Amino acid sequence: MTAIKPRAKRTGLYLGLGFLMVVYLVPMYMTLITAFKDPADINLLTAWVPPLRLHWRSFTEAFTLLGPKFLNSVILTVTATAASTVLGSLNGYVFSKNKFRGSEIVFTLFLLGMFIPYQIILIPLFQVLRSVGLYGSLFGLITAHVVYGIPIVTLIFRNFYDQIPESMLESARIDGARYFGIYRRIIFPLSIPGFVVAGIWQFTQIWNEFLWGITLTREEAKPITVGLAQLAGGQAVSWNIPMAGSLITALPVLILFVFLGKFFIRGLLAGSVKE
Amino acid sequence: MRAQHGLGRRADTIKSILVILPSLILIGIFVYGFIGNTIYVSLTDWGRGAGLAERPVKNFVGLENYVQLFTGFIHARFRQDLVNAIFYTLFVLAGTLGLGLLLAMLLDRAVRADALFKTVFLYPMALSFIVSGTIWRWLLAPSGGINLLPTVFGAEKWEFLWISSRDTVLSFNWQRFPQIVLIVLSVIFTALLLRTALARKSVHSRKRILRFAALALAGWLLVLLFGAIREKVLPYPEPHGFNLATLGIIIAAVWQYSGYTMAMFLAGLQGLPAGIRESARIDGAGEIKYYWHIAIPNLRSITFSAVIMLSHISLKMFDLIFAMAGADNANTGHPSVNMYLTTFRANNFAVGAGIAVIMFMLAALLIIPYLIHSYRERAGL
Numbered sequence: 184m185t186a187i188k189p190r191a192k193r194t195g196l197y198l199g200l201g202f203l204m205v206v207y208l209v210p211m212y213m214t215l216i217t218a219f220k221d222p223a224d225i226n227l228l229t230a231w232v233p234p235l236r237l238h239w240r241s242f243t244e245a246f247t248l249l250g251p252k253f254l255n256s257v258i259l260t261v262t263a264t265a266a267s268t269v270l271g272s273l274n275g276y277v278f279s280k281n282k283f284r285g286s287e288i289v290f291t292l293f294l295l296g297m298f299i300p301y302q303i304i305l306i307p308l309f310q311v312l313r314s315v316g317l318y319g320s321l322f323g324l325i326t327a328h329v330v331y332g333i334p335i336v337t338l339i340f341r342n343f344y345d346q347i348p349e350s351m352l353e354s355a356r357i358d359g360a361r362y363f364g365i366y367r368r369i370i371f372p373l374s375i376p377g378f379v380v381a382g383i384w385q386f387t388q389i390w391n392e393f394l395w396g397i398t399l400t401r402e403e404a405k406p407i408t409v410g411l412a413q414l415a416g417g418q419a420v421s422w423n424i425p426m427a428g429s430l431i432t433a434l435p436v437l438i439l440f441v442f443l444g445k446f447f448i449r450g451l452l453a454g455s456v457k458e
Numbered sequence: 459m460r461a462q463h464g465l466g467r468r469a470d471t472i473k474s475i476l477v478i479l480p481s482l483i484l485i486g487i488f489v490y491g492f493i494g495n496t497i498y499v500s501l502t503d504w505g506r507g508a509g510l511a512e513r514p515v516k517n518f519v520g521l522e523n524y525v526q527l528f529t530g531f532i533h534a535r536f537r538q539d540l541v542n543a544i545f546y547t548l549f550v551l552a553g554t555l556g557l558g559l560l561l562a563m564l565l566d567r568a569v570r571a572d573a574l575f576k577t578v579f580l581y582p583m584a585l586s587f588i589v590s591g592t593i594w595r596w597l598l599a600p601s602g603g604i605n606l607l608p609t610v611f612g613a614e615k616w617e618f619l620w621i622s623s624r625d626t627v628l629s630f631n632w633q634r635f636p637q638i639v640l641i642v643l644s645v646i647f648t649a650l651l652l653r654t655a656l657a658r659k660s661v662h663s664r665k666r667i668l669r670f671a672a673l674a675l676a677g678w679l680l681v682l683l684f685g686a687i688r689e690k691v692l693p694y695p696e697p698h699g700f701n702l703a704t705l706g707i708i709i710a711a712v713w714q715y716s717g718y719t720m721a722m723f724l725a726g727l728q729g730l731p732a733g734i735r736e737s738a739r740i741d742g743a744g745e746i747k748y749y750w751h752i753a754i755p756n757l758r759s760i761t762f763s764a765v766i767m768l769s770h771i772s773l774k775m776f777d778l779i780f781a782m783a784g785a786d787n788a789n790t791g792h793p794s795v796n797m798y799l800t801t802f803r804a805n806n807f808a809v810g811a812g813i814a815v816i817m818f819m820l821a822a823l824l825i826i827p828y829l830i831h832s833y834r835e836r837a838g839l
Contacts, residue, residue: 200564204578210593210713211581213603217596227602231610273477283471289482291833296489298766298825300773302797302814304492306499306807314513330488333481362473391586393777394794398802408588412781415592422596429589440584444577447584448721 218242218426225423241427245414249428251403252410255321256390257435259406263325264385267332268378274333275340275377276366280352290341297334301394304331312399319401327399328389335388336381339453343377344370376446383443384450387436407432493818500524500811516808523812528635534696536813537632539791541698543820546708546792547772553712554768555761558719563749565720566727576724580717587714587774591781594710595621598782620706621783621790629699637681644677703789707775707782714778715771719764726760727753766828773821793817 217225218241220234246253278290308327309318317323347370355369396406411432415425440447500523505514527533561579565572582590597603598620605616630638651670730753738748776794783790785799793813801810 196564196567196569200569200575203561203564204575207578207582207713207717210590210597213597214593227599228606230599230602230606270481274481277474277478281470281474283474286474287833287837289478290836291829292490293481293485294829294832295825296485298770298821298829299489299493300770300794300814300817300821302794303496303818304488305496305797305814306801306811307492307495308488330484333485337481362470387584391588393586393588393780394774394798397780398798408586408777411586411588411592415595415781416784425592426596429592433585433589436584436586437581440581441577444573444580448576448580451583451718451721452725 214426214429217422218430220423222421222423225421241423242431245424245427245431248414248424249407249410249431252405252407253431255404256407259321259324259328260386260389263328263332263389264382266325266329267336267385268381270329270333271336271340271381272371272374272377273366274337275344276370278337278341279344280347280349280365280370281362290337293334293337295334296331297338301331305394305398308395309399318399319404321400321404323399324395324404324406327395328385328392332385332388336385339381339384339450340374340377342453343374343380347373379443379446380450380453383439383446384453386439387447387450390436496811496814496818499808500815502808504806504808514807519808523809524816527809527812527816533809535788535791536793536796537696538698538701538788539793539796540816542701542704542791543772543793545700546704546711546775547769549704549708550711550715550772550775551765551768553708554715554719555764557712557716558764559723559754559757561716561720562723562727563753565724576717576721579720582714583717585714587777588781590710590714591778594706594713595782598706598709619703620709621703622787623702623705624789625702626697626699627702629697632696632698633694640677640681644674644681647674647677650674701789703783703787707779707790710782711772711775711778715768719768722760722764723757726757730756762828766824769824770821773817 213230216233217230219237219239220241221236221238222241224234274293278286312318312323312326317326351369352365355365360368390406391408392406393408393412396409397412400406400409411425411428414428499516501518501520502516503519503522505511505516527536565575569575599605600617600619600622601615604620605618607616609615647670651667651674654666654670734752735748738752743751773794775792776798779785779787779790779792779795785795785803793816797810797813797817800806800813
């Protein structure tokens, strides 16, 4: 009796997990089959039926429409991610290894920036970018992402540097290394995983962002999320192109997620759980 | 030697301040300065329809914009948006926490291929709300997608309008809004009072009991008072409630973020010492007992963090609503969508700022205590 029961339990567990996995994959299944269908075959009644042959035309059509915005998003995401991780690494070094009187308060004040609903800063941001001539351009958008990324990347790097033992810094100090020498010789070389975690986090956030994309840029500088919303908006669209567009928009972050999932999860937890 | 060390420390502090100075200035202006500016703008008329002027001559109007938002005839949609925001937050929280905990408990049992399962449950998190919104709009199309699923099993297809339903349940009259808020607060304080009073005595409990008793009493007195004078915020009844059209958006959000809570809870469960589980088993506690009495109570601080992050995300629902229902669909509205329409379509910056401030205040209710708590923990106070 005792030999069978755990086994039945185990089977139940896998059946449950398998069912949930199917449920979570349904939207992806629907997207894939719709994107690969011959547009003429798309109708609501056969929505669940997979295509017999793969048609790539929807992808080329979607990419012609999204291409320039895809490029905008690449430039925006790469630049802003690079700039904010460098800032975050330096800040993290201060808040973790060079605490001074009041540094905890300053750090807490920084953190507020990652929890605000961004509507609260949108109007002044819009006005300031306009008055300095950055409104509408990609550079204005990059500025916004770098500035409002400071809190989370600082937090990620601080948590990361907290794990580097003080004794390592002490031995470098005995060897005569000073403030920036320690950063260059000890901290920075150990930071690669920190840069990966913070970089993936920022890349995902910036690539997926929409509110600033739609309010702070003109047509020629709009990111891909805005492009997809335009593509899929309106009522008379055929669904193959929005689905192909969704896949194109999702692809860069999905690739990152599949190959560097572990770091992605660490970034996810960094914002809340103490490592 | 010691003096030199002291000097070195001071030099290091100066270097530290110089390193964080650029970030400090940027945060100071772009976060704190801008919040202050938005609050100020919300107290003005933005030069009365100066619209897109770069430097409008603003006139101070006090709380007029807020009075308009809460009681003005033309802002009825904002009030429904506010009610929607509460329901969005509650249902998204309940859904993601419940489902996330279930997934974490399933994966906590030394499952084979757990990396595969984790990847599948988490991939929605990597998507933009615009991507998931576009996909779910297709899945929830009125005469296709999910509604066709029953036909696979030979049943009738569903007719439910996931995003475009016009039905509302749990309606209440906005005229009674102050009373309802007071009653809810009083019930909460009374519950807290009972909980503290019935719990085991601790050093602080007497002070706490007194505090909650005073708050509960004040609440109920105000309820009676308001009931007696029958103060009405509107001259006419205005029903608001839970719009069923928000269900489709809630489902999409839960699909997208339950993987996040799963990851949080799983980290918490796996962080528990292995010995606890063993000794619970030896004591004869089954799986259910182990989770209910031992594991879940230990997840309290993780749940708190998850609630903070998810509430923040639920205020970011703008993208998802925009992609699934469009900004103009009043049934699925949200203050963030309204803020966008009011500010950037109607060019009514002052009222838009008012909406933003109300959203900020709601967020601050959770965030400020959370930040103070985390500061105290870090500083070891």
